[in-house]
Amino acid sequence: MTSAILTRDTLVLNKAWIAIATTPVRHALSLIFTGTAEAIEPDSFQTHAFETWVELEVPDGEPFVSTVNMQIRAPEVIVLRSYSGVPQQVLPFTRRNLVRRDGSTCQYCGRQPGHAELSIDHVIPRSRGGPTSWENCVLACVQCNRRKGSKLVADAGMRLVRRPAAPQWSPIFEVAGTHQRDAWRRFISDKHWKHSG
Numbered sequence: 001m002t003s004a005i006l007t008r009d010t011l012v013l014n015k016a017w018i019a020i021a022t023t024p025v026r027h028a029l030s031l032i033f034t035g036t037a038e039a040i041e042p043d044s045f046q047t048h049a050f051e052t053w054v055e056l057e058v059p060d061g062e063p064f065v066s067t068v069n070m071q072i073r074a075p076e077v078i079v080l081r082s083y084s085g086v087p088q089q090v091l092p093f094t095r096r097n098l099v100r101r102d103g104s105t106c107q108y109c110g111r112q113p114g115h116a117e118l119s120i121d122h123v124i125p126r127s128r129g130g131p132t133s134w135e136n137c138v139l140a141c142v143q144c145n146r147r148k149g150s151k152l153v154a155d156a157g158m159r160l161v162r163r164p165a166a167p168q169w170s171p172i173f174e175v176a177g178t179h180q181r182d183a184w185r186r187f188i189s190d191k192h193w194k195h196s197g
Ligand SMILES: [Zn+2]
Pocket: 106, 107, 108, 109, 110, 111, 140, 141, 142, 143, 144, 145
């Protein structure tokens, strides 16, 4: 139970209270503990340093983290104390982020067949030493993936819709539909909710 909560997402706001990322509760708590960030109570917008956050009672039904001698509320939202920009760091390579970068679209035929029909294709096949990276991986539908097989793009008579590259954190942070949280709604305007089908 506790470990599942530690990997839950916390919304991260920059100093200007603009949502810029999500991070696991485990990391959010360490940011609060080190004073890099403060926790926010979503209902009251009250901010808390670690010392006062750990003194809060955990409301019934709210997720919490248990330590040896106390229960700490799992923060839903945190705000960074000093960072006001948008971090220009590369997103970790995950299937979820790849789906987001490629807009759930096959990068060979441009169709959107639905998530179950999309696979990760290595542009330079793994059998030829192609790495699993932002620059070498794209979403491909089942048909295109089969057609390409372990060939190079040109050899398969195919063409990429666009050249794959590592995405930057978007200044307009989007939260995929499946990861929406009620407590976050007050911090992200409606147009930034990404409704994925
Ligand atoms: Zn395709």
